[in-house]
Amino acid sequence: MKCITCKGRGLCGRPVCPILRRLEETAALPRIGRSLEGMSPPEVFVGRHGYPLVRAGPMVPAGGSPGRIMEPPGLGMDIGEIIAARSALVRSESKIVIKEAQAPGKLLEAMQQIALSSAPVGTEVSFYRPPQGRLQFDGVLSPSGPSGEMLGMQITTNPIIPRKVDQMVEDRDAGAAAAVGELYTSGIGTDHISRMLSLGLLGKKRKLVPTRWSITASDDMIGKLLKETVLDGPMVNDYYLFSGENLGNHFEILLMPRPFSFELVEIWMARSVWAEEGFIGGDREDARPKKEYSSLAGGYYAARLAVLEHLAGRGRQAAVLAVREISEAYWAPLGVWVVREVARRAMQAAPQRFASLTEAMAEMEKRIRTPSGQWRKEAKLLAAPVQRSLMEF
Numbered sequence: 001m002k003c004i005t006c007k008g009r010g011l012c013g014r015p016v017c018p019i020l021r022r023l024e025e026t027a028a029l030p031r032i033g034r035s036l037e038g039m040s041p042p043e044v045f046v047g048r049h050g051y052p053l054v055r056a057g058p059m060v061p062a063g064g065s066p067g068r069i070m071e072p073p074g075l076g077m078d079i080g081e082i083i084a085a086r087s088a089l090v091r092s093e094s095k096i097v098i099k100e101a102q103a104p105g106k107l108l109e110a111m112q113q114i115a116l117s118s119a120p121v122g123t124e125v126s127f128y129r130p131p132q133g134r135l136q137f138d139g140v141l142s143p144s145g146p147s148g149e150m151l152g153m154q155i156t157t158n159p160i161i162p163r164k165v166d167q168m169v170e171d172r173d174a175g176a177a178a179a180v181g182e183l184y185t186s187g188i189g190t191d192h193i194s195r196m197l198s199l200g201l202l203g204k205k206r207k208l209v210p211t212r213w214s215i216t217a218s219d220d221m222i223g224k225l226l227k228e229t230v231l232d233g234p235m236v237n238d239y240y241l242f243s244g245e246n247l248g249n250h251f252e253i254l255l256m257p258r259p260f261s262f263e264l265v266e267i268w269m270a271r272s273v274w275a276e277e278g279f280i281g282g283d284r285e286d287a288r289p290k291k292e293y294s295s296l297a298g299g300y301y302a303a304r305l306a307v308l309e310h311l312a313g314r315g316r317q318a319a320v321l322a323v324r325e326i327s328e329a330y331w332a333p334l335g336v337w338v339v340r341e342v343a344r345r346a347m348q349a350a351p352q353r354f355a356s357l358t359e360a361m362a363e364m365e366k367r368i369r370t371p372s373g374q375w376r377k378e379a380k381l382l383a384a385p386v387q388r389s390l391m392e393f
Contacts, residue, residue: 101200244346248330
């Protein structure tokens with residue numbers, strides 16, 4: 001399935017993605033002049049095209065107030081509401097060399113102040129021409145509205161910067177992974193960490209990182225940190241089945257009493273976004289470091305993070321089979337945050353407990369609309385031999 005791997009990048013050879021074109025037509029984009037003032041969610045976008053000379057700038061709502069425009073959006077909104085809110089979020093752009101993060105000029109320094117904040121920041125932006133363009137959809141990023149080349153910007157309110165955030169920005173001896181770990185264990189959210197990483201505020205050799213890369217990198221680095229903790233814990237005693245669903249994304253997550261491994265099976269049902277004819281794929285890892293980038297892209301690391309947060313919180317390890325079924329109700333791509341937050345919600349719900357794998361799988365299969373014969377062959381974890389423990393004899 002080209003669409004499921006392409007996600008609008010034009011691998012089919014068409015000049016315009018027909019899926020994205022239909023989505024663009026559903027949103028009425030605001031008209032903006034050559035200046036814009038409002039409360040940035042806070043959010044700063046760093047593009048990847050032209051790397052290492054990238055386009056970067058703050059996201060500012062055309063309505064002036066962030067309202068329900070959050071980064072990421074919340075699960076309390078439906079897809080139409082999220083698109084309507086995000087379409088009013090204007091993306092300002094200025095060309096910046098990624099290494100400028102090592103000695104930022106006034107413009108980049110102002111962007112960094114927004115990225116550091118834990119609350120909306122008053123931002124005033126001027127453009128060479130009024131922002132134009134189509135609604136931006138993506139498999140990793142949240143939707144956004146028109147974009148324009150930035151002439152200048154200034155911050156009109158004081159950013160609220162947590163003390164730990166300020167400390168890690170000042171610490172230039174800590175590597176990026178170590179800094180991310182310290183921020184996370186101090187209670188700084190994954191999206192806040194991703195913004196800081198993207199704006200070149202962490203690590204020894206600082207540089208701008210495209211937003212889509214920083215999102216996945218943050219999920220991956222935090223996941224690796226949690227995995228080290230999980231591997232030191234004892235195994236769960238029984239089979240635990242967690243379930244959750246939102247925005248057309250359904251999760252069934254099974255914990256099994258075996259040494260740690262993680263497997264994600266994705267089922268894109270027919271007529272869901274990117275998969276008009278359907279698609280089923282999977283990826284996995286065990287206790288060893290994962291060598292290659294996941295074939296399931298950022299969704300793999302987002303789902304893994306949610307599961308590892310739960311296991312680390314319980315002080316246990318388990319073999320994990322996570323099945324994500326995407327239905328036709330997920331009709332527009334909203335970003336990889338959906339995977340992370342729906343999986344988190346599933347892991348926060350009370351699980352069902354089973355004494356055997358057979359019982360657990362029978363219940364899981366009831367809850368998944370796609371027949372098991374179509375997706376179980378992707379679940380390699382189920383085919384792995386089970387080593388019985390001494391307690392079973």
